[in-house]
Amino acid sequence: MKQSVKMIVGNWKMNGESAGLAEFEALAARLKSDPCRVDVAICPPATLIDRMRRIGGPAAIALGGQDCHAEPRGAYTGSISAELLVEAGCDLVIVGHSERRQMFEETDAAVSAKTAGALRAGLTPIICVGETLAQREAGEAASVVRGQILGSLHDDLTGRDWALAYEPVWAIGTGLTPTLEQIAEIHAAARAAMVERLGEGGRIAPILYGGSVNAGNARDILAVAEVGGALVGGASLKATDFLAIIHAAELALVAADAQG
Numbered sequence: 360m361k362q363s364v365k366m367i368v369g370n371w372k373m374n375g376e377s378a379g380l381a382e383f384e385a386l387a388a389r390l391k392s393d394p395c396r397v398d399v400a401i402c403p404p405a406t407l408i409d410r411m412r413r414i415g416g417p418a419a420i421a422l423g424g425q426d427c428h429a430e431p432r433g434a435y436t437g438s439i440s441a442e443l444l445v446e447a448g449c450d451l452v453i454v455g456h457s458e459r460r461q462m463f464e465e466t467d468a469a470v471s472a473k474t475a476g477a478l479r480a481g482l483t484p485i486i487c488v489g490e491t492l493a494q495r496e497a498g499e500a501a502s503v504v505r506g507q508i509l510g511s512l513h514d515d516l517t518g519r520d521w522a523l524a525y526e527p528v529w530a531i532g533t534g535l536t537p538t539l540e541q542i543a544e545i546h547a548a549a550r551a552a553m554v555e556r557l558g559e560g561g562r563i564a565p566i567l568y569g570g571s572v573n574a575g576n577a578r579d580i581l582a583v584a585e586v587g588g589a590l591v592g593g594a595s596l597k598a599t600d601f602l603a604i605i606h607a608a609e610l611a612l613v614a615a616d617a618q619g
């Protein structure tokens with residue numbers, strides 16, 4: 360991943376019946392006619408991956424899974440392996456999203472195993488971490504994130520394309536966001552933990568921010584030091600909203616260029 364590029368990833372979660380394809384079509388058409396420097400990806404429900412691949416073609420939008428199983432194949436009813444995601448047309452996969460950690464009781468060790476599975480198949484893993492409101496109020500945000508990073512990363516990440524996503528659980532889908540100072544503080548702590556876990560190789564992967572990113576706050580958030588992009592839920596479902604966030608990322612790049 361080039362440091363001079365921001366990564367904007369949409370997570371459609373369990374939304375986007377085929378009606379949502381019109382939004383994807385509009386997004387793909389706009390990015391084809393008006394190419395940008397930002398790396399754009401959508402992680403739709405698995406049922407839409409192949410249809411999006413056909414619409415987007417070899418376009419400016421990468422496709423990703425929202426989760427994968429650690430094993431390549433086998434008797435795991437309801438699960439999708441990283442290999443199956445690749446075959447469907449994915450380049451990346453989200454692992455360890457807090458909704459999976461909380462609702463499906465995924466542990467750091469499980470997330471690490473899924474990360475290894477993603478790398479084995481050739482996918483770029485986006486590894487999610489983030490504290491709950493109770494943990495933040497107890498002053499534990501940085502230590503919780505450090506612990507999740509130490510437990511969820513995998514040795515195989517060294518030298519590979521991957522990203523971390525800092526997503527405070529209390530900011531997801533709530534309209535609440537941390538202050539820019541709080542984002543900067545946790546991203547710095549996350550970087551330190553990535554280096555602690557992987558050595559110098561931990562300096563390269565971008566750190567995305569996720570949690571109530573929208574057209575109104577994206578520009579400020581994307582200008583924070585160590586914010587390498589955004590993982591966007593609700594605001595990724597409508598092409599106009601998502602395009603506004605992509606535009607904000609472009610402006611952040613232009614501002615960074617101007618600063619030298």
Ligand code: PGA
Nearest residue numbers: 531532570571591592593
């Ligand atoms: P949100 O979701 O943008 O709707 O808060 C972010 C996420 O869960 O990745």
